[in-house]
Amino acid sequence: MQVSLFITCLVDTMFPEVAESLVHLLQRQGIQVDVPMGQTCCGQPAFNSGYFEEAREVAKTWLTAFADSEYIVTPSGSCAAMVIHDYPILFKGDHKQLDRIKKLTQRTYEWTQFFVDVLKVEDIGAKAHISATYHPSCHGMRLLGVTDSPYRLMRHVEGLQLVDLPFAELCCGFGGTFAVKMPHISTAMATEKVVHIAETSAQLLLGLDMGCLMNIAGRMKHMNTHIPTMHLAQFLDRASSDLPILDNREGVNIK
């Protein structure tokens, strides 16, 4: 089986370690990983802001980059949702592109869904003696139905104590360009999220989307709340190798 990695622009430029962790996790399942170098961005910022013309041009580079992939796997529910849910809206009426989209989206997966639903792997042999809470990102949860798969993976981590996040389903206020366009409302939403996370007293916040995690972590820093945030792929990678979960950044070494 060969898997093409769909690495979002945010992860590519700011959080390459998340993508690397995903490579590790896949390779350990004996999967051949391929990174199409022609990919850039899925077009979501333009689409969500209503710039359909611009979004279409960017989406076409995505469609070309992945044209002959067997499976397409991404560490972002939001970008997977862009391709699966929004491309058909974006290219409405353009039958040539719609055919292409249909073929590709049938093989596109948010990575936890790929592990649980396609690979049928829930236990990757990870260990971590730490308490964590989990923020479900909206697009993955609501547009793709990523609800069960992350929990299945997390429940199999030996020693991990999962703490429920109050009001978990409330959006953290990122919303891509929303955070820039409506900064006050977005900040108020992020603040509420940070308060709920702090209430859990968990040592770590886990999530599936770097956009949301960046927003939450950025707000935390301003509020002087120091709870490390981590993408679930990175966490599982660390928890299943000899790497410390938190690399001394916060002055604690949990493992």
Add this chain to the structure above:
Amino acid sequence: MNKQFDERITHALTDDHLHHAVNIATDRLRTKKAQALTKIDFAQWSERGREIREHVISNLDYYLTQLASEVRRRGGHVYFCADTTDAVEAIQGVIQSHHATKVIKSKSMVTEELHLNDALEQMGVEVVETDLGEYIIQLAHETPSHIIAPAIHKGREQIADLFSQVANRKIASDTPSLNDYAHEVLRQKFIEAEIGITGCNFGIAETGTVCLFTNEGNGRMVTTLPPVHIAVMGMERVLPTLADLEVFMNILPRSATGQQLTSYVSLVTGPRAHDELDGAKEFHLIILDNQRSQSLGDPDFQEVLQCIRCGACLNVCPVYRQIGGHAYGSVYSGPIGAVLTPLLRDDPESAELPYASSLCGACYEACPVKIPLHDMLVKLRARNVSRGFTPPAERLAFQIYKKTFASPKNYRLAVRSLRSVQKWLMKNGEFHSSIPILSSWSKTRSLDGLSPLTFRERFAKGLVIDQITEKLPHVARKE
């Protein structure tokens, strides 16, 4: 952003009372709803509801004609009103023909669209709202801030203060005392009223029936005590048959307030017949278009007419939770308001409402008739772009975005050049809070810089190696 909108948002965000009241009330409604849904197969009822609404909207002309002829056959009067002026004139006409000066109302969002109370007061008519929430905001000279719970933004202390002021004596802030006071005032109004005005949750085409869901029984009194009853409905609020009503009796109260059924469901079919003991002697039905037909036949927006105004989308919306209803500056607030208002009131100010959403999709998930509100918000933004409503700087930014991201080569170049200048844009490892575009972000949140190498660069250079498998990447496919 439009200045008034910005001011309303800022005002709402700094109002702790509002924030507290809205959070408590929406949390309660949401929890009650979740509980109410476990008792029946809600998904099935809701799917049936969506089908019925979709069918009605696709055949609206047929059902409206049937509704009107059934109402007329039973001796009622029907007015099709193209806009708010037509509707106000029709209502004023009925009032004048009776030389009436005292009107009581039951809760109705559609009359808010007409600014009916103002129009009637200007002609010297006393109008009294009889729904407790509506009565409260009428006293406070405000507008509803929630489709279902108009005074959701007020805490009980604030309400007690308001009542005490009007009554000129101290009214306690517990629910029975507040209720008692409202009862005492309103009882007299009910007895004196010459005209009763109500909204209409559903008009039943088959029987010409107007259906009202209420919790206080005031709807029942408004439709039966005064000799004349005027019902006002948006043209989309039609159901084919009484049997269909069962579906909505199951889903509307559950979605709205988490009740299995509202305390009162009133069915009014025409004026009082000679063998009937109660009911108004005269019945008038106002059917309002007010731009609704613009959405008919428009594949992007027709589904919005399926809305049953349950308010469930407001109760789950994280933006509504922060700013409440008044910040939207329109009759309908929350996600449905952000979609409906620009469709009903096509002006640049309303055109901004669709941006007040992070597109989290909670509204779509909550909507019992599955209106894709999150997709419509994006389509309304696209409509703004194609009409040239968006700021030039934003248009330019997305031109640059397109040029950069539509070509892998340009993307690489852009990342490299941004990386080489970022040290001037950063302070203490974070982006500086004064960079244009980013400043609105970085004022309240830190933002880390770009990584020294992108993932794809590291992958191509063979730097991505797993300690465990010691495997190198297999394929780094060229463009």
